[in-house]
Amino acid sequence: MIKSIIIFLKKYFFSQKWYIKINIKNLPVELQNFNHLNIFFNHNNLIKNRIITKNYFKKNQNPKKNIYYNSFDWLLSAKIIGGPESLYFSKKQIKLWYGESFSIKSFFWSNELCAKRLINLIYAYDFYAISANESDKKIFQYIIYKHYIINKIYIKNLPTDKLSIENSKANLLLGLLYEKNIIDSIEVIKKQLIEHIDTNGFHKSYNPVLQAEYINNLIEIKNILLFFKIKVFEEINFQIANMTSVLNNLFHKDTTLALFNGSHNIFNKDILTLIKQKKDLKEKKLFFIKNGLAVYSDREKKVFFDVVKPTNNYINNKLHSGTLSFEFSAKKEKIITNCGSINKIYDDKPNYLRFSAAHSTLILNNTNISELDYKRSYTRIPKNINYQHKEEENKLTLICSHDGYKENYKKIIKRKLTISKLKNTIFGQDSIMPIKLSSKKILFNIRFHLMPDSQSSLTNSKKKVIIKTKNSNTWVFEAENKLEIDESIFIDLNDKIQQSKQIVINGFVEDSIKVIKWSIKEL
DSSP states (O other): OHHHHHHHHHHHHHTSHHHHHHHOOOOOGGGGGOOOOOOGGGOOHHHHHHTTSTTHHHHHOOTTTOHHHHHTHHHHHHHHHOSHHHHHHHHHHHHHHHHTOOOTTSGGGOHHHHHHHHHHHHHTHHHHTTTSOHHHHHHHHHHHHHHHHHHHHHHHHSOGGGSOHHHHHHHHHHHHHTTOOOHHHHHHHHHHHHHHBOTTSOBTTOOHHHHHHHHHHHHHHHHHHHHTTOOOOHHHHHHHHHHHHHHTTSBOTTSOBOOOTTOOSTTHHHHHHHHHTSOSOOOOOTTSOSSEEEEEEOSSEEEEEEEOOOOOTTTTTTOOSOTTOEEEEETTEEEEEOOOOOOOSSSOOOGGGGSGGGSSSEEETTBOSSEEETTTEEEEOOSOEEEEEEEOSSEEEEEEEEOTTHHHHOEEEEEEEEEESSSSEEEEEEEEEESSOOOOOEEEEEEEEEOTTOEEEEOTTSSEEEEEOTTSOEEEEEESSOEEEEEEEEEOTTSOEEEEEEEEEEEEEOSSOEEEEEEEEEO
């Protein structure tokens, strides 16, 4: 609380007009020569086609929720579009936004939004400012310097694990442009690489899209250093290669990304292009992990298994409640999936896509494994997630348990996946283990979400489901318990919600250990 008050007071004092006018520094004229790498994640065609629509932001703006508007990500899209209309639009929107005079303590001046706006203002400076008159140039220089001051306050006062990589990138770039000493900036980035990236090379969001975006930021930082003829420190080169090697493993056999923790497939082509910048990377065996996404891959199939333990509320704020969920693809098709996430620009993403029920996992009493909260991300999480693997000549066994239901239902959940290396077959075993006697019956559901382009039919025994894929491959899902086929949804490559199906195993658990066995195999 005291730290927050100190940060607010500093922001309030150092962002006053009289202080900025006394201390303001002009950006160098040669700024337009800076050859950066665009943040491609914000430039899909739908946005580019809409950006110069009349009254676009006025019609769509909900300031507290419209991240796209308040981050100025639209500015780089406008630059890509080019032309006098787009130029006029950009200048007008910058001045309109600043004319709102948002409070320093408001959402609009949060550390992430401040850094993103600052980067976008610099990257597009040659577009909107070079042709501006002197009066407008002074306004733009003033806006940039105010962002620089506030971003610097965040850098100096927030702990490393509470800063985004954009904060550091903006501070480094502006420090170099204003000819400041950047030794401290580089040290902060080095600390962030330790805080944000785990020992396996995963970004701690465990979201493949954010993994790609973080790599892109590291490449930009490297380009900034090279442009200003500063030696690139080894940690940057290592983590670009390390994280790219991991990212290369996060694609299914159908070349779509694994759908965990808010990932989606809107930027697949861009991410594949990013990966191709690093050649001859050694493929990692990502089932040798302690935390994250366990991954098994062979020539025909791929399995992802969520064994993530949240460790940092700031970095993990987009984690989904899908502990022990898995995805499976084979023969260039995805078979078992999570529902995915929407790349929503306006308003909030639907919270139900973060729920446990939107994942191929086991759920008790229709209750999320992690209790989600919009403002604080989660209020209850599994405290213990125990993962282990056993590799044999012809099979790999992945085992993980969690205590997400320990407090409310006095149960431990364990999932065991046995993957055949010789056949396209997975054997699953889900266990519900009581830690305290109770006579109360508790409902359980085990969900297996299917792709929308597959067809599923329940056999007469109700213990088998025949799955026919788009490419006419046939799979059989079998369990010792009776099965049901229910409705589900899937977020497709175009960010649209499609109707799909899910296989569900329902039942009740009481005092004794409940073991549910199932399998999926190719016919």
